[in-house]
Amino acid sequence: MTRVIFLCLVVPWLATVSGSSLDQNTQLILGRVPARHRPGYYLESRKTKRELPAHREHGVLDDQPAVGPIAGRNGSDLPTCLMCVCLTGSVYCEEVSPDMTSVPTLPKETAYLYARYNRINKITAKNFADILTLKRIDLTGNIISEVEDGAFSKLPLLEELTLAENRLVKLPMLPAKLTVFNANYNLLKTKGVKATAFKKLTRLVNLFLADNQLEAVPQLPESLRTVHLQNNNITEISTDTFCKGNNTYYLRPSLNEVRLDGNPVVLSKYPNSFTCLKALPIGRYH
Template identity: 40%
Template structure:
């Protein structure tokens, strides 16, 4: 706006100079325009304030008040009265603290660990109590409990309806008389491939229906008392000596059919043997002699042991040809050395 005022002032000053210098011929309308009023500078008196205002209007001829334009321009350039809100600094992020519910008080000490106690009477055996049932550790199928190769160092409490127990290939060292207590349905116990070196004397006595005892590949030196109901006894590969087997240990076992005593330290055949016996394996022991009553009855020359068809005596320091009277009652000759 200041440049516009300066231009106007320059035009007015030029007109004043012309007036002061002297009269000029009258100015006529521009060429091409219709004849009209002659513009005569001499007829204008620019001394009054009103003339200045009329001159201002006649020059521009639009009747526009540039004071208003000046005011609008100045108003438009002024910054608004109210400044935009200053952005507030972002508050620092603090991790939300979770307050535990107050309805349950926090204990001052952690709870005591749960102990699996197998002592006392219970549903799953004489010492189960409130402990974990064996069937969660082993496999139980129709009365049979399979605990083979599970790292056991003792016989676990068994369900009362157990009929067959398989605890092979573990680390069991001793068998207690309470391990099979009250298991009246038990028919078979297989503890082959453990480290058993001792068993309580009466561990099997109360098992009146027991038919099979398999204790091969252990370290037994003394054989506990066995029930008369047994049908199969497997004691292969132990350390049994003749002193470790009770005198007449198998005499009254009227149902015994299979007796496996190979790879031990026996120095004689554990006679008398029941008439029900079908298989007798005694190979790889220290047996050196046989007697007339070992298999036969010297008082009854007509006695024939018909069931015993498989006798193994090989691997012993024994010449079976020297004892012909010991097996004259047998349907088949024993297998042996020399």
């Protein structure tokens, strides 16, 4: 009888202890399983990725990749700092794929824009209307054939503007503080360049208009140091082109490089046209 009572008390106790030990061991084993293998983790992970922003301000990408494919979309439809490289004050949009066909919306603090070798075909007055911090714009190697007046002239800090290797037939109004202007390799003719387009730019230092279709030398500001007009259709010059024909004492010491090579004009026919210069223009003399 005593043995029966002993078994009735001990056996349930052993069963309870064993169950408790098993639960503890099970918990220890589950504790070693990586979180991604636990039930419910996959759904939580997907939710977290959906809530992450595709990109941060100023174009610094998150560690997580952007969700959703971008292939087949037009470059102009994408967020600017997703298709370009945005650093503090600078935006680099060079050879963007898919094709960039217009100037993207720029961060407000942009000072330097490099949008070279894309398929931009027109510059509108709205493209830079709100970006008054711009100091340099480089649009080399696009297919720009039209620039609306006011697109650049209302930028108070703009100093360097490059429109080389495009399809311009007419120059827009230029900002007063410009120091460098480059429109090499376009389709510019004299009728597409206003007589005072450069004359009023009193800070302009370097002017590049090579490889166009200009028939005459435009009016040049006193501040110029370098002017490139090679490979145009210039046929003649006058005593007022570089100097002042009515003032034999007039000098232009700052203008030290004039290129007229590749034009049909024979410079030796105009010996009195260079008396104010430190060096003779580079070009054809016979």
